[in-house]
Amino acid sequence: MEVVIDRLSGLCAYGPTIIIESELDGKEALETVIHEYLHAMNPGAKEQYIQEHGEALANLLWQLGARVS
Numbered sequence: 431m432e433v434v435i436d437r438l439s440g441l442c443a444y445g446p447t448i449i450i451e452s453e454l455d456g457k458e459a460l461e462t463v464i465h466e467y468l469h470a471m472n473p474g475a476k477e478q479y480i481q482e483h484g485e486a487l488a489n490l491l492w493q494l495g496a497r498v499s
C-alpha cells in the first residue's frame with residue numbers, strides 16, 4: 431500500500447494508494463491515515479463505523495507514542 435502526502439485532508443481510492451493532506455500533523459494526521467486505511471481494508475463499511483474505529487485506534491496508538499512523520 432502506498433501513502434501519498436497531498437493537499438486533501440484524506441482520500442482512499444479503494445486501491446493501493448491513500449492520499450493524506452500535506453499540512454496535517456500530530457494526532458489529526460495519525461487519525462486520517464488510520465481512517466483511510468480502514469476504508470481501504472473495509473470497502474463496504476459505513477462511514478460511522480470507520481470514524482468510530484479509526485478514532486479509537488488513533489487514540490490507542492497515540493497514547494502508545496505512534497506519530498506520522
Ligand SMILES: [Zn+2]
Pocket residue numbers: 465469477480
Ligand atoms: Zn471516511
